Amino acid sequence: MNSRMPWDITAAGADGGKAASAARPRPGRHLIAVMLLTAAALDLTRCGLVMTAARHPVPTAGLVAAGLAAAVLTVRTARGCQAGRRWAGWAALLIGAASAPQAAASGFHGPYTIPDTATAVLGVLLAVAVLATAGAAGRPGQYTQNPCTIDRGATW
Numbered sequence: 001m002n003s004r005m006p007w008d009i010t011a012a013g014a015d016g017g018k019a020a021s022a023a024r025p026r027p028g029r030h031l032i033a034v035m036l037l038t039a040a041a042l043d044l045t046r047c048g049l050v051m052t053a054a055r056h057p058v059p060t061a062g063l064v065a066a067g068l069a070a071a072v073l074t075v076r077t078a079r080g081c082q083a084g085r086r087w088a089g090w091a092a093l094l095i096g097a098a099s100a101p102q103a104a105a106s107g108f109h110g111p112y113t114i115p116d117t118a119t120a121v122l123g124v125l126l127a128v129a130v131l132a133t134a135g136a137a138g139r140p141g142q143y144t145q146n147p148c149t150i151d152r153g154a155t156w
Contacts (some may be wrong), residue, residue, distance in 0.1 A: 029081055029135030032092055035126045036078035039099060042119045048113050090104040093130045099123020 047067035052059035074095055080088030103119040106112050 019050040024090045029037040029084070030127055032089075032126065032129050032133065033081045035122060035129060036081065036092055036095065039095060039119065039122055039126065040074040042115050042122065043074065045115045046112065046119075047071075049115065089130055089134065093127055096123045096128075096130060097125030097140070099126065103156050132139055 037117060046068065047064045048086050050060055050063045050067070054063075059088040073080070073091075077095060079090040100123040103116040106116055108116050
């Protein structure tokens, strides 16, 4: 009997040892990055709509600058997520959680209805995806012993 969990199947190396499970990419990382890039595209879409529908240049410039900054931050987070950075998961969670209230602030009216609805839905899905793919908080390989007390003294 071994102490591995059924989903902890690692390939044996040339020396008979196990390959590091940390080398495998975290599931859902690509999906989260695609969702973040979609959120950035929606931010840029909203910037374009603001520029075409705006009447006053000063508030328009502020909204466009905020939208561009959000898009840049979102793309940077997507790149960090693809690279496996720990901060990117937290940033993606915050972006997802803030997307729905940010989209609701404009009131879902006028030319902003479709991008705002898409942003709100995408934000909720992004937050759920980040939480669903969150791994254990420990170091890789930290919990390698068999936790079952019945099997501790048994040698097969």
